[in-house]
Amino acid sequence: MKGSYLLTTLVIALMVFSCNQKTDEGYSMQKKVFGDYDGKEVVLITLKNSEGNTLKLTNYGATIVWIEVPDRDGNMENITFGYETLDEYTNGDPYFGSVVGRYANRIAKGKFILDDIEYNLAINNGMNTLHGGPGGWHSVVWDYEITDNEENIPSVIFRYHSPDMEEGYPGNMVIEVTYQWTDNNEIIIDYNCSTDKKTVLNITNHAYFNLKGAGNGDILDHEVTILASQFTPVDQDLIPFGENIAVEGTPFDFTQSHIVGERIEEDNEQLVLGGGYDHNFVLDNVEEVDAIVYEPKSGRMMEMITDQPGVQLYCGNFLDGTEAGHGGKVYEHRGGLCLETQHFPDSPNQSAFPSSVVEPGSPFKSRTVYRFSVK
Numbered sequence: 001m002k003g004s005y006l007l008t009t010l011v012i013a014l015m016v017f018s019c020n021q022k023t024d025e026g027y028s029m030q031k032k033v034f035g036d037y038d039g040k041e042v043v044l045i046t047l048k049n050s051e052g053n054t055l056k057l058t059n060y061g062a063t064i065v066w067i068e069v070p071d072r073d074g075n076m077e078n079i080t081f082g083y084e085t086l087d088e089y090t091n092g093d094p095y096f097g098s099v100v101g102r103y104a105n106r107i108a109k110g111k112f113i114l115d116d117i118e119y120n121l122a123i124n125n126g127m128n129t130l131h132g133g134p135g136g137w138h139s140v141v142w143d144y145e146i147t148d149n150e151e152n153i154p155s156v157i158f159r160y161h162s163p164d165m166e167e168g169y170p171g172n173m174v175i176e177v178t179y180q181w182t183d184n185n186e187i188i189i190d191y192n193c194s195t196d197k198k199t200v201l202n203i204t205n206h207a208y209f210n211l212k213g214a215g216n217g218d219i220l221d222h223e224v225t226i227l228a229s230q231f232t233p234v235d236q237d238l239i240p241f242g243e244n245i246a247v248e249g250t251p252f253d254f255t256q257s258h259i260v261g262e263r264i265e266e267d268n269e270q271l272v273l274g275g276g277y278d279h280n281f282v283l284d285n286v287e288e289v290d291a292i293v294y295e296p297k298s299g300r301m302m303e304m305i306t307d308q309p310g311v312q313l314y315c316g317n318f319l320d321g322t323e324a325g326h327g328g329k330v331y332e333h334r335g336g337l338c339l340e341t342q343h344f345p346d347s348p349n350q351s352a353f354p355s356s357v358v359e360p361g362s363p364f365k366s367r368t369v370y371r372f373s374v375k
């Protein structure tokens with residue numbers, strides 16, 4: 001009796017975890033079936049580093065589902081927005097933790113001209129295109145490879161082939177996004193994208209963070225530093241009008257740390273247009289760390305490091321409390337903030353902005369790191 005019970009348990013365990021590696025180094029990598037989408041299997045991958053902290057990912061949208069790190073007293077909490085079921089990911093469109101492409105953020109009127117050819121994109125944000133269009137990379141199933149590479153760092157490589165003219169963008173693009181979860185509690189994200197035709201690209205990750213724990217109130221009390229002396233002000237459609245403006249003397253000056261709530265309600269035209277902070281900051285790229293978020297009660301800190309020219313600080317202004325995620329916790333208005341590393345919004349139409357063009361033979365390579373610690 002006991003033997004058959006054990007056998008059944010073993011079989012179920014094998015069915016649930018088709019891969020379960022616990023290594024001598026103390027880290028582990030597991031996967032289980034999350035569901036099916038578009039005729040493809042979707043999995044939930046759990047990486048534990050040797051410190052016992054957890055990063056969960058899914059190949060639907062190459063998405064970060066869960067980041068569990070301690071506060072200064074060692075209490076563990078998931079600090080990013082995510083869902084418990086695949087259906088919630090496929091039914092909603094909030095980009096929780098997903099990779100966003102082929103062009104993250106907005107392209108005005110959903111069109112641009114490249115070498116005298118006008119390309120018309122799928123429109124999904126008023127008259128404009130947002131985050132690659134309705135069928136962007138957040139909404140497709142990626143191939144994946146779970147690996148601990150040569151350095152024993154639990155990692156996942158996601159791969160996707162974006163066909164020529166997908167959502168209106170030219171060129172077959174091969175995309176590789178690698179997440180490494182280090183013992184230093186860093187998520188290292190490497191993007192590697194190549195094309196067979198001249199195209200435009202802006203790829204990012206759209207994770208929402210709340211360092212008190214996802215669903216534990218708003219982020220107005222989070223202290224933010226962004227080493228950016230300028231930002232790109234926007235029009236009523238949140239499209240930059242092409243000029244970089246100095247942050248000095250404005251509520252956009254985060255070169256010294258400020259809590260989010262300190263100035264977010266100020267009567268400032270840009271804040272009114274964004275419903276709060278929803279703007280691209282022009283990174284100075286002078287220090288190793290480009291941005292810091294600190295939550296004083298938990299003591300949790302997140303440092304962000306990137307080689308990209310910009311970062312979108314988005315404070316969940318469009319969240320209205322109708323989204324609930326892990327454990328049924330409600331993600332309220334301004335319940336999370338995003339630091340989306342990027343090229344500037346609408347660059348394909350703005351010649352003064354750093355070019356977002358990718359050419360055949362010159363793959364785009366970029367790295368962004370989110371590092372978690374306590375203070």
Ligand code: BGC
Binds near residue numbers: 094238312314318340
């Ligand atoms: C944009 C917001 C948008 C949000 C959607 C952000 O990157 O800047 O304007 O509402 O994504 O999740």
